Amino acid sequence: MKNFLKFFLVGIFFGIVLVKSEAVSWYRIFEMFKFQSFHMYGIIGSAVFTGVILLLIAKKKHLKTTQGTYLRVPPKDNGLIRYIVGGSIFGLGWALSGACPGPMYILVGTGVFSMLIVIAAALAGTFVYGILKRKLPH
Amino acid sequence: MELIKEPWPWYVSGPCIAITMFLLLYFGRTFGMSSNLRTMCAMGGAGKYSEFFKFDWKSQKWNLTVVIGAIVGGFIAHFFLSNPTDISLSTETIKDLHELGFKNVGNSLLPPELFAWKNVLTLKGIAILLVGGFLVGFGTRYAGGCTSGHAITGLSSLQLPSLIAVIGFFIGGLIMIHLIFPILF
Numbered sequence A: 001m002k003n004f005l006k007f008f009l010v011g012i013f014f015g016i017v018l019v020k021s022e023a024v025s026w027y028r029i030f031e032m033f034k035f036q037s038f039h040m041y042g043i044i045g046s047a048v049f050t051g052v053i054l055l056l057i058a059k060k061k062h063l064k065t066t067q068g069t070y071l072r073v074p075p076k077d078n079g080l081i082r083y084i085v086g087g088s089i090f091g092l093g094w095a096l097s098g099a100c101p102g103p104m105y106i107l108v109g110t111g112v113f114s115m116l117i118v119i120a121a122a123l124a125g126t127f128v129y130g131i132l133k134r135k136l137p138h
Numbered sequence B: 001m002e003l004i005k006e007p008w009p010w011y012v013s014g015p016c017i018a019i020t021m022f023l024l025l026y027f028g029r030t031f032g033m034s035s036n037l038r039t040m041c042a043m044g045g046a047g048k049y050s051e052f053f054k055f056d057w058k059s060q061k062w063n064l065t066v067v068i069g070a071i072v073g074g075f076i077a078h079f080f081l082s083n084p085t086d087i088s089l090s091t092e093t094i095k096d097l098h099e100l101g102f103k104n105v106g107n108s109l110l111p112p113e114l115f116a117w118k119n120v121l122t123l124k125g126i127a128i129l130l131v132g133g134f135l136v137g138f139g140t141r142y143a144g145g146c147t148s149g150h151a152i153t154g155l156s157s158l159q160l161p162s163l164i165a166v167i168g169f170f171i172g173g174l175i176m177i178h179l180i181f182p183i184l185f
Helices: A002-020 A026-033 A039-060 A081-097 A101-109 A115-135 B010-026 B035-043 B057-080 B091-099 B123-143 B147-156 B160-184
Strands: none
Touching: A002 A101, A002 B010, A002 B057, A026 A039, A026 A081, A026 B091, A026 B160, A039 B010, A039 B147, A081 A115, A081 B123, A081 B160, A101 A115, A101 B035, A101 B057, A101 B123, A101 B147, A115 B035, A115 B123, B010 B147, B035 B057, B035 B123, B123 B160, B147 B160
């Protein structure tokens, strides 16, 4: 149980941050894709900037995880089609529903239960990908 | 406390998201929200239909715990840490949404035109949520990650595949908002 507590707390922190930043808002996503505000770019940009610095410090200090291994980000597989096509399909859905997978769950917590329909559809999408995976170019 | 209840500026929120990513890496895991969709499919027995879902989903319980925490976090933030204020969207955004037929823009986190039950339970309403969700679920698994896995974690570790994926996110998003929305609304 103690092992799971830290993940639960990280989740709570993440949920609070995304609500307070308004990144869970459909309106903010629309505004971002219209390039009408710096807000979302500021969030993503400063997150990546901070992330780069934190990872550089971890590397420099040879920081170890609580599991005893060196802290590192697993490398993504090489590829082009899966990233550009898969990414675009996700982008279409992100703009339409205004929610990526993190906010989907978080919004249920804010009392938007119709988001459960989006989550169910996302599970269906994942399932269909799993079925078609071997037939798709990657 | 009053400061917490106001909307947080981007320069506070962004670094906090990076800390979330970093904490999970520090615990020997990675930050990736869409992976949970695959885990939930596996839990539901999808392994019977595809090798993709044949893995030890119990090893992902930590990530499902993050999800439960995120739901609780959303609840806490919305009901205890927020003053009822409108989202301070840009005036152009409000004007554009008015033209598309959206009213009371920014009064709530999400437009009631899409998420209030009376609109969800119309053919168009339910189709939008189902199609939107389906594309997110399919696209994230195809691309191997979403905003958390690619845009935050992947870019922070300077990975080219993630940059390509994020470009894809924008291709899709821009097509939806600029080409499809005018037909849809």
